[in-house]
Amino acid sequence: MVPLFVLIPFFSIIILNLFPKKLMQHLSFVWLGFLSLAQVYLVAARPVWFWDTKLELWNLLFSFRYSVDVITLVMLLCIGIVVFISLLASRAMISDVHQRVNFKNLLLVSLIGMNATVLVTDVFSLYVFIEITAVSSYIMIAMNKDRLGLEGAFKYLILSAIATVMMLVAISLLLLLTGNTSFEAVGAGLAGAGNSLFVRVSIGLFLCGLFIKSGLVPFHGWLPDAYSAAPAPASILLAGIVTKVSGVYVLMRLAISVFGLTPSVQALLMFIGAVSIIIGAVAALTQTDFKRMLAYSSISQIGYIILGVGCGTKLALIGAVFHLFNHAIFKSLLFVNAASVEKELGTTDMDKMGGLTQRMPVTGITSVIGLLSTAGIPPLSGFWSKFIIIIALWQAGNFGYAAFALLASIITLAYFLSMQRKVFFGKLRSGLENIKESSMGLIVSQAVLAIITLVVGLIFPLVISWR
Amino acid sequence: MALNLILLVLLLVAGIWTVLTTRLVRSVVGLALVSAVVSILIFRLNSPLAAAFELSVCAGLISVIFVTTISFTQRLTAERLEERRKERLGKYWYLPVILIIFGILLVVFKPKLDFPLPQVPSEQDTRNIIWHMRHVDLLGQILIILAGVFGVVILFKEPKK
Amino acid sequence: MNLAGAQTFWYFYIAIMLLFVMGAYYIIASFNLIRVLIGLELLIKAVTLLSILTGYLTHNEGLAQALVITLIVIEVVIMVVAGGIVVCIYRNNKSLDTRKLKELKG
Numbered sequence: 001m002v003p004l005f006v007l008i009p010f011f012s013i014i015i016l017n018l019f020p021k022k023l024m025q026h027l028s029f030v031w032l033g034f035l036s037l038a039q040v041y042l043v044a045a046r047p048v049w050f051w052d053t054k055l056e057l058w059n060l061l062f063s064f065r066y067s068v069d070v071i072t073l074v075m076l077l078c079i080g081i082v083v084f085i086s087l088l089a090s091r092a093m094i095s096d097v098h099q100r101v102n103f104k105n106l107l108l109v110s111l112i113g114m115n116a117t118v119l120v121t122d123v124f125s126l127y128v129f130i131e132i133t134a135v136s137s138y139i140m141i142a143m144n145k146d147r148l149g150l151e152g153a154f155k156y157l158i159l160s161a162i163a164t165v166m167m168l169v170a171i172s173l174l175l176l177l178t179g180n181t182s183f184e185a186v187g188a189g190l191a192g193a194g195n196s197l198f199v200r201v202s203i204g205l206f207l208c209g210l211f212i213k214s215g216l217v218p219f220h221g222w223l224p225d226a227y228s229a230a231p232a233p234a235s236i237l238l239a240g241i242v243t244k245v246s247g248v249y250v251l252m253r254l255a256i257s258v259f260g261l262t263p264s265v266q267a268l269l270m271f272i273g274a275v276s277i278i279i280g281a282v283a284a285l286t287q288t289d290f291k292r293m294l295a296y297s298s299i300s301q302i303g304y305i306i307l308g309v310g311c312g313t314k315l316a317l318i319g320a321v322f323h324l325f326n327h328a329i330f331k332s333l334l335f336v337n338a339a340s341v342e343k344e345l346g347t348t349d350m351d352k353m354g355g356l357t358q359r360m361p362v363t364g365i366t367s368v369i370g371l372l373s374t375a376g377i378p379p380l381s382g383f384w385s386k387f388i389i390i391i392a393l394w395q396a397g398n399f400g401y402a403a404f405a406l407l408a409s410i411i412t413l414a415y416f417l418s419m420q421r422k423v424f425f426g427k428l429r430s431g432l433e434n435i436k437e438s439s440m441g442l443i444v445s446q447a448v449l450a451i452i453t454l455v456v457g458l459i460f461p462l463v464i465s466w467r
Numbered sequence: 468m469a470l471n472l473i474l475l476v477l478l479l480v481a482g483i484w485t486v487l488t489t490r491l492v493r494s495v496v497g498l499a500l501v502s503a504v505v506s507i508l509i510f511r512l513n514s515p516l517a518a519a520f521e522l523s524v525c526a527g528l529i530s531v532i533f534v535t536t537i538s539f540t541q542r543l544t545a546e547r548l549e550e551r552r553k554e555r556l557g558k559y560w561y562l563p564v565i566l567i568i569f570g571i572l573l574v575v576f577k578p579k580l581d582f583p584l585p586q587v588p589s590e591q592d593t594r595n596i597i598w599h600m601r602h603v604d605l606l607g608q609i610l611i612i613l614a615g616v617f618g619v620v621i622l623f624k625e626p627k628k
Numbered sequence: 629m630n631l632a633g634a635q636t637f638w639y640f641y642i643a644i645m646l647l648f649v650m651g652a653y654y655i656i657a658s659f660n661l662i663r664v665l666i667g668l669e670l671l672i673k674a675v676t677l678l679s680i681l682t683g684y685l686t687h688n689e690g691l692a693q694a695l696v697i698t699l700i701v702i703e704v705v706i707m708v709v710a711g712g713i714v715v716c717i718y719r720n721n722k723s724l725d726t727r728k729l730k731e732l733k734g
Contacts, residue, residue, distance in 0.1 A: 010606065013613060062602050102621050109614045120603055124695050128607035131702050132614060135709055139618045142713050150717045154661065157710055161668050162655075168675045168699065175692065176682040179585030189585055196582045468636070475643040482650045482670060491662060498666050501647075505673050509696075512684040517693040520700050521676065529669065529707055536662060536711040540718040562653055569649050573642050580634055584686055591690035597697070604698045615705035622712025 001053050003064040005076065005115045009035060013108045021101055028104045032087050035111070039080035043073050065182075066119040071256075074321055075118040075249050078328040081452070082240035083111050085332050085445045089339055090233035092441040099143065103233065106143075110136040110237065114245045123171055123258070124181045127164065130213070130246040134160050137242050140234035141226055152222075152229030159212055159222045166209035173202035187258045203259050207251065207268065214247025216306065217276040220299050227295035228348070232339035235291060239298055240332035244324060248302060252309050252320070261312040269310030274404055276303030281411040285418075290338050290348040293419060294331070297374060300412065301327045307405060308389040313396050318464065319388030326373065326381045326456070333370040333449035337363050340438035340446070341423070350419065355428035359435040362443050364424040366450040371420060373453045375413040381457040384464075471511060478504045483566070487559055489552045495533040502526035516593050633685050640681045647674040661714045661724045665707065672703050 012035070016028045042050050051068075086107060094100045113133035120126055134156075142153035175181060177198055178189025193199050208219075215223035223243070227235050255261055255269065280300030287293035305327065308320030340363050341356065342348050357364030373382035386409060393402035437443065456463055481504055485497030502525040510518035590596060597605065647670060654667030676696055683692020718724055 006606070010610065062606075063600075064603055102617060105617050106614070109610060109617070112610060116603070116607070122603070124698070125601075125603045125607065128604055128611075128698060128702065131706070132607060132611050135611060135614045135618070135705060138709055138713070139614070139621055142716065143621055145622075145716050145720070147717075147720050150713055150720060154710070154713050154717065157706070157713065158655070158664060158668065161706060162671070165668075165671045165675055169678060171695075172675065172679040172682045175679065175688065175695075176686060177582055177585060179587040179686050179688055180691070181695070193582045197578045198580075198582060468639075471636070472639060475639055478643055479646055482647055485666065485670065486650050486654045491660070494663065494666055498669055501670065501673055505677050508677060509680045512680050513689050514680050514683065514693045514696070517676075517680060517696040517700075520697050524700050524704055525673070525676075528704055532704070532707050532711050533662065533666070536714055539715045540662070540724055558657055562650070562657075565653065566646055566649060570642060570646060573645055577638065580637065584633075587686055587688040588691065591688070593690045593693040593697075596690050596694045601694055601698075604694070608698055608701045611702055611705045615708050618705075618709040618712055622709070622716055 001050050001055055002066055002068060002119065003055065003058075003062070005039065005119065006064070006112055007062075009108050009112045009115070013105060013112075016108075017105070021097060025097055025101055025104075028101070028108075029087065029091060032104060032107065032111075033084060036080045036084040036087065039115075040077060040084070043077040043080065046073075064119075065121050067121050067183075068119070071249070071252060071321055072118050074325050075245060076115065078325055079111065079114050079118070079241055079245065081449075082237060082328055082332050083107060085240070085336060085449065086233045086237040088441040088445045089236055089336060092439045093232045093339060093343060102143065103140065106136045106140050107237070110140075110242065114241065117245050118249060121183045122181050123174060123183070123186055123254075126250055126253075127167055127171065130167075130250065131164060133242055133246050134164075134213075137226075137234070137238055140237070141230040143234065144231050146229075148225075148229040149231065152225040156222045156226040159219070163209040163212035163219075166205045166212075170202040170206035170209070173198055173205075177202065183258050187260070190259065200264075203265065206254065206259075207265070210247055210251040210254075211272060212247075214243055214251065214302055214306075215299055216247075216272050216302060217279040217299065220276070220280070223299060224292045224295040227298070228289060228291040232335070232342055236332050236335040236339065239294065239335050240328050243298075243302075244328055248305055248324060251306070252317075252324075255309060256317070261310075266310050266312050269306050270398065270401055271310075273303045273305075273307030273310055274401055276300060276306065277405065277408045278303075278411075281408050281415065285411070285415045288350050290341065290350050290353075290419075290423065291335070293350070293415070294334050294338060297412065297415070298327075298331055300408065301331070301374065304386060304389055304405065307401060308392065311389070311393050311396050311398060311401075313392050315395065316389060316392035319385055319392055322464070323382075323385035323389060326385050326453070329449055329452050329456075330370045330373045330382060333366060333446060333453065334374070336442055336446050336449065337367040337370065340442040343438050343442070344435050350422050353423040353429065355424070355426050356435070357424045358428050360437045362437060362446055366446040367424060368420065369450045369453055371416040373457070375416050376409045377413070379457045381453050381460065384457060384460045471508070474504055474508050474511070478508070479566075483563070486562060487555075489555060491537055492534070495530055495537070498533070499526045499530045502529070637681070637685060640677065644674045644678050644681070647671075647677075659726045661717065661726060664726070665710050665714070668710075669703075669707070672699075676700070 016024055090103050094103055110133050113129045117129040138153045138157050142150050174186050177193045178186050212219040227239050230238055277300050280296050284293050284296035305320045305323050308316045373380035376383045376386040390402050390405050481497055481500040485494050488494050506518045506521035509521055651667045651670030655664050679692050679696050683689045
C-alpha cells in the first residue's frame with residue numbers, strides 16, 4: 001500500500017477544493033494534519049498491514065514502481081514531521097483566509113512531490129517530481145507579493161531551472177549510453193559503458209545540477225535569499241525539508257545506488273562538502289539578519305552531510321543519513337523560533353533584538369536546544385551525527401577532512417553563541433517590554449521539535465540500530 | 468541529411484536573431500521560430516508525436532504566455548528604444564565572435580564516441596509507453612498542471628487597492 | 629556507433645552546443661527579466677532536441693518521445709509561474725531591470 005503515500009494526498013487536493021472556501025479552510029487543516037501524522041506513524045511503527053499488502057486491483061489501473069530502504073524511510077519520516085510543523089505555523093502566521101487556503105493547496109502539492117521523489121526508481125520521474133516540489137516552492141515564496149519574496153522566488157526559479165537543464169542533459173546522455181531511465185538499467189548500463197567521456201560528463205552534470213538544488217558552495221547564491229524572503233511557514237518547509245529532498249536525498253540516492261561511489265565522485269563530493277562547511281560557517285558569522293544567518297548555517301550543515309556521503313564507508317553513510325534527519329528537525333526548530341520572533345517583533349534584524357528570553361521563555365529555551373544541537377554539543381542529537389561522520393572520516397584515512405570538520409564545528413559554536421547573546425540573552429532591549437510569547441501553534445511546534453532533538457540525542461543507540 | 472543541415476543552420480540563425488534583436492516582442496517571435504524549426508527537426512528524427520506537442524505547445528502557447536507577460540508590463544518610448552539599441556550593440560557584439568570560436572573548438576576537439584549502443588526496450592510505441600509504463604509521469608503531469616493553476620490564481624490576481 | 633549515426637550526431641551536437649551558448653549568453657548578458665526567461669527557453673529547446681536525438685540514434689524513439697512530452701508540459705507550467713512572478717515584480721517596481729533587484733545579495 002506504499003503508493004498511497006502519493007495517491008491519498010493527490011485525491012484529497014481534488015476533493016478538498018470542491019468544498020466552499022470557509023469550510024475547506026478548517027477541513028484541510030484537520031485533514032493535512034491527519035495525513036502528515038499518519039505518515040509519521042506509518043514510518044515510525046511500520047505496521048505490517050500497510051507495508052506488506054499489495055494493491056492488486058489498483059495496480060492494474062496505475063502501476064507505481066517504488067523501492068523502500070532506510071534512507072527512504074528516514075526521508076518519509078522527516079517529510080511528515082516538517083509538513084505538520086509548517087501547517088501549524090501557517091495557522092499561526094497567515095491571517096488572510098484565501099492565502100491560508102492557497103498555502104494548504106501548495107503544501108499538499110509539495111507533500112506529494114516530496115513523497116514521490118523519495119519513492120520513485122526512475123531518473124526521469126525523479127526530475128518530474130523534483131520540479132513539482134520546486135514549482136510549489138516558487139509560488140510559496142512569492143505568495144505575499146512583497147518585493148523581497150518576488151526577488152527571492154525569481155532568483156530561485158532561474159537557478160533551479162538551470163540546474164534542471166543540467167540534469168536533463170545528463171538524463172539524455174544516460175539515455176544514449178544505457179537506453180533506459182530506470183535506476184537498475186542506468187546502473188547496469190553505466191557499469192558496461194566503461195570510462196567514456198560521455199559517462200563522466202553526464203555524471204558530472206547531474207551532480208552539478210544537484211549541487212545547485214541543495215545550495216552547496218559555489219552554487220549557493222539563491223539559498224539565503226529564498227529562505228529569508230519567504231513567508232515564515234514556507235521558509236520552515238524550504239529549509240527543513242524541500243532542499244534536503246530535492247537536492248541532498250537525490251544526490252545520495254544516485255551516488256549510492258546508480259552511479260556508484262567511484263574515487264573521483266568521492267573526491268568531488270568531499271571537496272564540495274568541505275568548502276561548503278567553511279564558507280557557510282564564515283558567512284554566517286557576518287550576518288545581521290536572523291533568517292539569513294540560519295540559511296548560511298544550513299549551507300554549512302549540508303556540507304557535513306555531503307562530506308559523509310563522499311567518504312562512502314557504511315559508518316559514514318549512517319552518519320550522513322542521521323545528520324540529514326537531525327538537520328531537518330533542528331533547522332525547522334530554528335526557523336519556527338525565527339517565525340515566532342518575527343511574528344511578535346515584526347522584524348528579523350538581530351540588531352533590534354536583545355534579552356528576548358525574559359519575554360518569550362519557550363522560544364528562548366527551545367532555540368538554545370536547537371543551536372547547541374546544530375553546533376554539536378553532547379548529548380543533543382546533532383552531536384552524535386557529527387561525531388559519527390568525523391569518526392568515519394578518520395577511520396577511512398581522511399585525517400585532513402576529519403580535523404577540518406572538527407574545526408568548523410567550533411566556528412559554528414562561535415556564531416551561534418554570538419547570536420544567542422544578541423537575540424535571546426542579556427539585558428532586555430528598551431522598547432521590547434510589551435512583547436509576549438507567541439501563539440499556541442508555534443509554542444507547541446517548538447516544544448515538539450525540541451523534545452525530538454533531546455530524546456533522539458539521549459537514546460541514540462536505539463535510533464542508530466533502527467531499521 | 469542535406470535538409471537537416473539547412474534546418475540546423477536556420478535554427479542557429481533564428482537563435483542569434485532572438486538574442487540580438489532590440490524589441491522584446493521580436494525576440495519572442497524569434498523564440499517561436501526556434502521552436503518551429505526544432506519541431507520540424509524532431510519530426511524528421513522519427514518522432515511525430517513529440518513534434519506535434521512541440522509545435523502546438525512551445526511555438527504556440529509559450530509565445531502567448533510571453534506576449535501576455537509583455538502586455539502586462541511597460542512599452543518603451545521611441546527615444547528610449549534608440550538609446551537601448553546603442554547600449555545593446557556594445558554588449559552583444561561579442562556573441563557572434565564567441566559562437567565562431569566555440570564552433571571551431573567543437574569541430575576540432577570532437578569527443579570520441581567510444582561506447583557500444585545500448586540494448587533498448589522492445590516496446591517502441593509512444594502511446595503504449597505513456598499509458599502503460601509511465602503512469603508516474605502522467606500523475607506528475609496532472610499534478611504540475613494543478614500547481615500551475617494555483618500559481619495563476621495566486622500570482623495573476625490584481626492586488627487589493 | 630555506426631558511421632551514419634555518428635555523422636548525424638556531429639551535426640546536431642554542434643548546433644545544440646551553440647544553442648546552449650546562446651541561451652547562456654542571453655541569460656548572463658541581459659538585464660531584462662523577460663529576456664532572461666527567453667534565454668532559459670533557448671536552453672530548454674536545446675535539451676529537447678538533444679533528448680530526441682539520443683532516442684533517434686539508439687532507435688529508442690518511443691521512450692524519448694514520452695519523456696519529451698512530459699518535459700514540454702513541465703516547461704509550460706514553469707514559464708506560466710515565471711511570467712506571473714515577473715508581472716508581480718513589475719507591479720511592485722514599475723521596472724523589469726534586474727539591476728534594480730539589488731535588495732537581496734547572495
